[in-house]
Structures are given as C-alpha cells and as structure tokens.
Amino acid sequence: MVEHLIDKLNKEKELSFEQWTEIFEKYDKDDAKYAADIAREISVKIFGKKIYIRGIVEFSNVCRNDCYYCGIRCSNKNVNRYILSPEQILECCNEGYETGFRTFVLQSGEGAYSVAKLCDLVKRIKADFSDCAVTLSVGELEYDDYAALKEAGADRYLLRHETADKEHYEKLHPDFMSFEHRMKCLQELKDLGYQTGAGIMVGSPYQTNESLAKDMLFFCDFKPHMIGIGPFLPHKDTPFKDMQKGSYELTLFILSLCRIALPNVLLPATTALGTIHPLGREQGVLSGANVIMPNMSPGQVRKEYMLYDNKICVDDNTSQCGNCLQMRLNKIGYEIEVTRGDYHD
C-alpha cells in the first residue's frame, strides 16, 4: 500500500527519488483507485466535467530520425511516405473548425517541412482562424527555428522527452540522437514562451521503476504545461516489434499521479490509450485527464501514420471522430468544451 505517499504528493506536490521508486514498486489496484479518485476530483474542480479537444493533423510521415520504437522511423522501408500540402492542411483545419476544434495540432516526423515553410503555414492558419491555437509537434529544432515559429504565431509545442534517464534514452534511440539535446530543446521552448508539453511512453522497452521515478521528478521540477502519456505499443517493422506493450493500468495510474502533482497541467487521454483498451480514453478522463486529441488528418493518409500497430480511428473522418467522442464523453457524464483551452496557473 502506498496511500500515504499519494497523500504526501497531494499535499506537498513533490516526492523524493526513493519515494517515487517505492510508489512504482509497491502500488496495487486499491492505490491506483485511490489516486484516480483524488486526480478526478482535482480535475473536476479545475476544469469541470469539460474536456478540451485538439484536432491533430498528421501532416507528414517523412522522418529523418530512427527511434527504435516508432513505426515511421527512417529505416522502415515499408512506409508509404507522404507530405500534405499547406492547402490540404488548411482544408483539414476548415473541417476541424466546423466540428468544433479551436486548437490545431500539426504533427509530423522530423524535417518533413522546412522551418520557413512551417512558418508560412502557421501564419496562414492564424490568419484564417484567429480564435484558434496552433500547437506544433515536429521534433527537435534549433533555438532560432523555435523562435521563428513562435514569432509566426505558434502557441504551443509538444516534444515528449521520452525518458528522463539518459541511459534509458540511449537504449531507445540511435547514437546520433542525444538526450542532452532533447532536454535543451524543451528548456528553450519554455524560455521562448510556448505552452510546452513533455511526456513518455509507459512501458517502453528497458524502462524501470527508477527511470519512471526520474520522469516524475522531471515533471515536478520542469513543470510542463502539457504532459503526453500513453502506453508503448509495438510496431511490426521496428527493432522493438517483439517487445511487450506497456501496461494499461500503469498508464492510468501515472496519469493520476501527474494530475495530483501538477493540478493545472493539460493532460490528454491519448490515442495510444484508446488503442490499448476500447474504453481507454474514457478511463483516462476518469483518472484525471482533461484533453482528447482526435485525428483530423485526411482519410487517405491516416493508415500511413502508423506509429504502432492497430492504431484506432484510421477509418473514420473528422466529423465522425467528433461525434463519436461526444457520445463517449456524454456516457461518462462529461462534455466537450469548444474553446482554445489554454494553460492557466
């Protein structure tokens, strides 16, 4: 039983490395329920039973990186690579706006669009949809690039750190990728005034209770505005194809711990959580999440953005995703909030 540590976290908003490790070593089902009840109560107090939605456009699966876990890594020759044009992306935003999205998340592999082209795109979206936020998720860039994109109007940036444990990071990525650079990027994004998102895959290969403890210490110290947490799910064409998927229950528990540690954080119930369990996103909400990010990509490319096997919603379109989500949330007593849903302290 680790209820006393969950209470301590709730009160003091921090724990030591040893205490975090103990939580992950010793927690049981009752602890997870205990944490979920507290996390849900915090979330409802701050956000009500309202869920922010963000429409995600996966605008390219071209990637120069080679992360061992990821289905669109550059070494995977079985991917049909695509790059959507700015006009196609704007069309997705139009459709998304009609469906009720007031945040557009532009995600891709690394290096798919030049920074200049991305800046142009951000400016066009902000001109056409002045009441909407733009979130970028295009990986590691240099400070000047992040500054230019901020200047162009981007509001938020998602860059999962993947793990706060350098040794673990090196087991997930090839030598040319660096833990230090990833962390430097996150700091720069925050310094530039982006609402900044970090995050991890729960159960990624070689993850330990100690590495999870380091992730929680990192969250408590860095205080990201957004935290993306989903289970690791294997992809058949990657070096990790035979690795075990992450635990559904542990993912929910970590969502609850994040909500308790950082009450105002924007916390999505991710697509990976919806993939590992048919009611994963609903349970994510009931465990403290307050954001859902449905897919807004055009139908013909959805199947090509396969980060992991069996990803959900690849056969639906934007308005179907909107309706389905509304129904799912209503069933658990929640509803969609049609606003930008910015971070507030």
Ligand code: SAM
């Ligand atoms: N290229 C950008 C980046 O790296 O930040 C954005 C796209 S990247 C594919 C988005 C996220 O997908 C990664 O941060 C990673 O955590 C997640 N992801 C990739 N492969 C995954 C897998 N097999 N299982 C679960 N999540 C995965």
